[in-house]
Amino acid sequence: MSESLLNSIDFRPVILAGGSGTRFWPRSRRARAKQVLALDGERSMIQQTIERLKPLTSLDNTWIITNKYLSREIADQLPGLPAAQLVQEPAARNTAPACGLAAFLIEKQNPDAILGVFPSDHVIGDEPRFLRTLQKAVALAAAGENIVVLGIEPERPETGYGYIETGDLIPDGSALHVRRFTEKPNQHKAEEFVAKGNYFWNSGMFLWSARTLANAIREHVPETAPLLEAIAAAYGTPQFDEVFRDLYPKCENISVDYAVLEPRSAKGEHLSHLYCVRADFDWNDLGSWASLYEYQMTTRMRGDSDGNVTETGGHMAIDASDNYVYSPKKFVALVGIKNLVIVDTEDALLIAHRDNSQDVGKIVKELREMGKDELI
Amino acid sequence: MSESLLNSIDFRPVILAGGSGTRFWPRSRRARAKQVLALDGERSMIQQTIERLKPLTSLDNTWIITNKYLSREIADQLPGLPAAQLVQEPAARNTAPACGLAAFLIEKQNPDAILGVFPSDHVIGDEPRFLRTLQKAVALAAAGENIVVLGIEPERPETGYGYIETGDLIPDGSALHVRRFTEKPNQHKAEEFVAKGNYFWNSGMFLWSARTLANAIREHVPETAPLLEAIAAAYGTPQFDEVFRDLYPKCENISVDYAVLEPRSAKGEHLSHLYCVRADFDWNDLGSWASLYEYQMTTRMRGDSDGNVTETGGHMAIDASDNYVYSPKKFVALVGIKNLVIVDTEDALLIAHRDNSQDVGKIVKELREMGKDELI
Numbered sequence: 001m002s003e004s005l006l007n008s009i010d011f012r013p014v015i016l017a018g019g020s021g022t023r024f025w026p027r028s029r030r031a032r033a034k035q036v037l038a039l040d041g042e043r044s045m046i047q048q049t050i051e052r053l054k055p056l057t058s059l060d061n062t063w064i065i066t067n068k069y070l071s072r073e074i075a076d077q078l079p080g081l082p083a084a085q086l087v088q089e090p091a092a093r094n095t096a097p098a099c100g101l102a103a104f105l106i107e108k109q110n111p112d113a114i115l116g117v118f119p120s121d122h123v124i125g126d127e128p129r130f131l132r133t134l135q136k137a138v139a140l141a142a143a144g145e146n147i148v149v150l151g152i153e154p155e156r157p158e159t160g161y162g163y164i165e166t167g168d169l170i171p172d173g174s175a176l177h178v179r180r181f182t183e184k185p186n187q188h189k190a191e192e193f194v195a196k197g198n199y200f201w202n203s204g205m206f207l208w209s210a211r212t213l214a215n216a217i218r219e220h221v222p223e224t225a226p227l228l229e230a231i232a233a234a235y236g237t238p239q240f241d242e243v244f245r246d247l248y249p250k251c252e253n254i255s256v257d258y259a260v261l262e263p264r265s266a267k268g269e270h271l272s273h274l275y276c277v278r279a280d281f282d283w284n285d286l287g288s289w290a291s292l293y294e295y296q297m298t299t300r301m302r303g304d305s306d307g308n309v310t311e312t313g314g315h316m317a318i319d320a321s322d323n324y325v326y327s328p329k330k331f332v333a334l335v336g337i338k339n340l341v342i343v344d345t346e347d348a349l350l351i352a353h354r355d356n357s358q359d360v361g362k363i364v365k366e367l368r369e370m371g372k373d374e375l376i
Numbered sequence: 377m378s379e380s381l382l383n384s385i386d387f388r389p390v391i392l393a394g395g396s397g398t399r400f401w402p403r404s405r406r407a408r409a410k411q412v413l414a415l416d417g418e419r420s421m422i423q424q425t426i427e428r429l430k431p432l433t434s435l436d437n438t439w440i441i442t443n444k445y446l447s448r449e450i451a452d453q454l455p456g457l458p459a460a461q462l463v464q465e466p467a468a469r470n471t472a473p474a475c476g477l478a479a480f481l482i483e484k485q486n487p488d489a490i491l492g493v494f495p496s497d498h499v500i501g502d503e504p505r506f507l508r509t510l511q512k513a514v515a516l517a518a519a520g521e522n523i524v525v526l527g528i529e530p531e532r533p534e535t536g537y538g539y540i541e542t543g544d545l546i547p548d549g550s551a552l553h554v555r556r557f558t559e560k561p562n563q564h565k566a567e568e569f570v571a572k573g574n575y576f577w578n579s580g581m582f583l584w585s586a587r588t589l590a591n592a593i594r595e596h597v598p599e600t601a602p603l604l605e606a607i608a609a610a611y612g613t614p615q616f617d618e619v620f621r622d623l624y625p626k627c628e629n630i631s632v633d634y635a636v637l638e639p640r641s642a643k644g645e646h647l648s649h650l651y652c653v654r655a656d657f658d659w660n661d662l663g664s665w666a667s668l669y670e671y672q673m674t675t676r677m678r679g680d681s682d683g684n685v686t687e688t689g690g691h692m693a694i695d696a697s698d699n700y701v702y703s704p705k706k707f708v709a710l711v712g713i714k715n716l717v718i719v720d721t722e723d724a725l726l727i728a729h730r731d732n733s734q735d736v737g738k739i740v741k742e743l744r745e746m747g748k749d750e751l752i
Contacts, residue, residue: 025709026707026709313723314748316739316742316743318732318735318738318739319732319735323727327725329723330723330724330725331402331723331724331725331748331751332724332725332726332727333401333402333724333725333726333727333728333736333739334727334728335726335727335728335729335732335733335735335736335739336728336729336731336732336735337716337727337728337729340713340727342725342727344720344725346706347689347705347706347707348706348707348708348709349703349706349707349708349709349718349720350708350709350711351699351701351708351709351710351711351713351716351718351727352709352710352711352712352713353711353712353713355712356694356695356711356712357711359694359695359711359712360709360711362694363692363694363709363711366692367692372690372707375707
């Protein structure tokens, strides 16, 4: 099936799954980060990520970069994944080393393979549109030394995302030249970006050939590249674990956006080979309990008539509206409350105002400082 | 000890323990009503009630009137109580039949015995003061056909309680004549009562001899009295259960206040033999989660510096204040919330605004209508 859709392009998804499990505490923990939770629907976020790519490829061609806390759970959730393609980082080093390692590993197998880097913790609605967009992006990435990013049309002046400033359309109209990647803007800047119309949210989904990405890493992260190449060289040998453990922590702790895309964009929009394919599917990075609430309420229409989104063993609301409630086994009664996030797990209970749900990370930070390892 | 304190008065506590377990849902249930819960401290409300009376009497002299849902739990909590003195009403009939039955039962043993009727679900601070007040009241009840009620100095214009309007002091200054018992007033009336200074909250604690109470029942509830006398006559015989089950539901469903005290007060303050002894101890009927919060915060000083009263397996509050949290086994995180009641039990979870905690009864009513018997 992948053959027919992508015309024999060797497409290799590289799934980044290195979450630390803080934003969806207490459901998420180090060993149960967002990626492996079924936050939206029956299957986990990473299972949905894989499922979504199925029409274009198979698990045999899929790589997952994760950490020691999550790897076992991921292996359990994806029984068809070849064990050697579940790469367990010995230390968290952000996305540049993770993507770079994948590039060097796959380059050895086929430098023309097209790597698709995908976060494993975003929700995407309307899969046919996603697949159409992705095929365009893969084809463009395969057409030369191109770096293709999927850009999301911004719905609001979000300050939590990076933005892509785009320029001219390419001749066939399937993508835009990228002028610049920006870091997370302040409110004023974000409003300006949205008003201008040629700015897109950086989805974190990138397409490029193994050769292109490997060369970009060699060019832009020159001290890290040889370390990653040495690790890739040891892959499949008895020394691999040791080499990986020794060298990987020495790699620069930097995102691929910051390490590669921003400097590359400085070459100018017609020389950088950076392209943005506009995503026309629903997308949500579910960055907090509040955004999960919003997503389930508006996109999934899962709320009741009082705007309560509930996953409980039954509930009753008396003068209670616009709450998110997770307590899958219990009967929950809500009385006179509004805009709360209530998350009940076996050993911990969170009650937060929805406006404060970004503070959930602070709880985990404090628990760590308190040494309450059993709760993080 | 009781001999020395009460000068050989035969004092018999009659503890009313017929709760239905709605106000403290989900902790309270039919079989775990407020009386048998340890809402404040280590021991249950009924255990505290009994403990408080220990210096004046023993369990051998104590009667408990309860219902079929609670009797087993009460028997377990009070192992020294003679089984025959744990009376299990076959139907809920309010306080006049309950008090009347106790009066007829005890009258047969000793008409001069002083019955002390006590609710089993109030908290009382400062036990030495309670005992001093109670001794005055018992002595006054033993000095003739007197009916003595403990009156609580009102702290606020509470509309949820009955009030006692008092008149002249008796010559020794130990009590006031009662002019009138009032039903629960509206806000305006309640404010008037508090301003006047001679109104007291009706505590539901009454003292009278078995003879006086029995005669009052005969006089004021004349159709119910013979039914209760027939039940009392069958007490100790093999027919008791059947007679009780047949006749008790036919008794008038009425409170002792409404059936006896209000009509009695119509005789005029110097002819009614109704007296009010002013209680100078802390008293709280814990009528809702909000009042438990207030009590633990102000009287027991159990709150943290942000005004959170918590009974949890650990908690963290970030911009969260003035909440009541019960989740004894879990770690609870509160973020950006204020004035909430959070009660977590094995099968149910309540999140309510403190201002709405009187609506908790509605939940139980609705659960009953939904047929969710396992939750009530």
